[in-house]
Amino acid sequence: MTNNSKAEENALFINDLQDHGVIFMGKTHMTELAFSGLGLNPITATPKNPFNRELVAGGSSSGSAVSVSKNFCLASIGSDTGGSVRIPAAWNNLVGLKTTHNIVDLTGVLKLCPSFDTIGPICRSVEDAHLIFSAITNAKFKKLKKYEQKNLKFLVIKNIFFDDIDSDIYQSFNETIETLVRNGATVEYRDFEEIDDVLEISKTVFPAEAYGMWGDKIEKNPEKMYGPILKRFRSGKNILAHDYLSSLFRLFDLRTVFLKKTMGFDAILAPTSSIKPPSIEKLLNDDNFFTEQNLLALRNTRMANSLNLCALTLPNKISFSGLMIMAHPYNETHLLNVGLTLEKSL
Amino acid sequence: MDYEQLKYKTITEIGDFVEKGDLCPEDIIHFYLEKISSDPEAKHVFTEVLEKSSISSAKESKQRAKAGLRKSILDGIPLSVKDLANIKGYHTGEVP
Numbered sequence: 001m002t003n004n005s006k007a008e009e010n011a012l013f014i015n016d017l018q019d020h021g022v023i024f025m026g027k028t029h030m031t032e033l034a035f036s037g038l039g040l041n042p043i044t045a046t047p048k049n050p051f052n053r054e055l056v057a058g059g060s061s062s063g064s065a066v067s068v069s070k071n072f073c074l075a076s077i078g079s080d081t082g083g084s085v086r087i088p089a090a091w092n093n094l095v096g097l098k099t100t101h102n103i104v105d106l107t108g109v110l111k112l113c114p115s116f117d118t119i120g121p122i123c124r125s126v127e128d129a130h131l132i133f134s135a136i137t138n139a140k141f142k143k144l145k146k147y148e149q150k151n152l153k154f155l156v157i158k159n160i161f162f163d164d165i166d167s168d169i170y171q172s173f174n175e176t177i178e179t180l181v182r183n184g185a186t187v188e189y190r191d192f193e194e195i196d197d198v199l200e201i202s203k204t205v206f207p208a209e210a211y212g213m214w215g216d217k218i219e220k221n222p223e224k225m226y227g228p229i230l231k232r233f234r235s236g237k238n239i240l241a242h243d244y245l246s247s248l249f250r251l252f253d254l255r256t257v258f259l260k261k262t263m264g265f266d267a268i269l270a271p272t273s274s275i276k277p278p279s280i281e282k283l284l285n286d287d288n289f290f291t292e293q294n295l296l297a298l299r300n301t302r303m304a305n306s307l308n309l310c311a312l313t314l315p316n317k318i319s320f321s322g323l324m325i326m327a328h329p330y331n332e333t334h335l336l337n338v339g340l341t342l343e344k345s346l
Numbered sequence: 347m348d349y350e351q352l353k354y355k356t357i358t359e360i361g362d363f364v365e366k367g368d369l370c371p372e373d374i375i376h377f378y379l380e381k382i383s384s385d386p387e388a389k390h391v392f393t394e395v396l397e398k399s400s401i402s403s404a405k406e407s408k409q410r411a412k413a414g415l416r417k418s419i420l421d422g423i424p425l426s427v428k429d430l431a432n433i434k435g436y437h438t439g440e441v442p
């Protein structure tokens with residue numbers, strides 16, 4: 001986990017952005033090895049939530065989100081393996097884009113779960129996200145276009161996404177759906193039993209990959225890592241190779257089924273996180289609370305990583321209640337167009 | 347110019363100001379560096395502030411803007427990056 005030597009080259013996406021004239025003015029704190037959605041890091045630093053300093057800022061791209069919400073810079077690049085761009089974006093009332101896995105070359109970026117790692121912008125508007133996305137994918141910049149809301153068809157998945165949800169976040173989401181329907185959009189509610197399987201599989205494949213990447217290095221000095229993060233890494237220690245592989249292959253099948261069943265929808269909508277940012281003090285004093293909150297924070301966002309969807313979070317009416325918009329892989333332009341269409345209605 | 351107001355502008359709008367000469371990339375960077383250095387909270391946000399390279403990049407960006415040779419709308423726009431991406435000459439990742 002420790003990288004004691006200085007980098008000899010920039011990550012490729014850093015070069016791409018610098019080729020566009022971007023100035024990188026700082027590197028930002030994160031959860032150790034990016035392996036938690038809360039943004040608590042008692043080992044190095046925990047950026048406080050600028051909207052309520054007693055709360056975490058969300059993670060793992062905690063410093064990235066706070067650098068934007070405190071207006072220390074105009075946007076940031078975070079990474080998202082299970083929600084690490086979208087959770088801190090939502091908990092800082094910002095826009096965050098989780099890109100399709102592999103659409104951005106990740107050479108020079110620390111790996112966590114190599115089958116799921118992505119990077120993406122945390123910023124203040126859909127337009128800003130699009131600008132940065134175009135630059136990191138070396139795409140020719142084309143202006144986004146707004147759709148007519150009445151022509152859009154959305155899917156809301158009823159199972160899993162709303163379990164144990166905070167009442168304000170639930171209200172915020174429902175009000176947004178009501179607005180969209182009033183504006184003429186079609187919103188369909190469905191149960192997707194595959195989602196239950198996807199959630200179950202994620203408990204195997206993510207820790208297995210993370211421990212596979214970092215186990216050896218972590219075990220050299222395990223006492224130096226924050227307990228709950230160490231525990232999460234170690235949950236991948238005893239997963240057998242054939243269990244990991246059969247889970248991964250099952251996930252690939254589920255991706256195909258999911259894409260087929262969601263064909264015809266412009267996007268899938270969900271609350272970005274079902275909970276609000278928890279208290280820093282409470283997390284520090286209770287490891288069980290940390291584990292429970294961490295899994296809840298990541299549950300909704302991680303679906304997009306498991307299914308390899310691209311996903312955008314937009315700030316919604318009530319503070320910390322992001323609206324997550326998910327679309328099929330490599331469909332970022334469409335996703336961003338949808339985001340632009342909804343942005344001002346929220 | 348009240349630079350704090352930049353947070354209400356999109357990057358495209360700020361880029362347009364730079365293009366027209368109404369905003370200078372060097373002034374933008376100095377505003378942010380000053381803000382970061384005077385806020386005690388910043389050390390919990392940044393693992394490193396790339397002060398020197400930011401200032402020299404901003405100078406170059408300013409020259410390009412003056413010469414009408416901006417690289418893109420993003421030219422001169424200050425961004426931060428999560429500490430898991432390599433930047434030449436700096437450590438990557440947090441060492442417990």
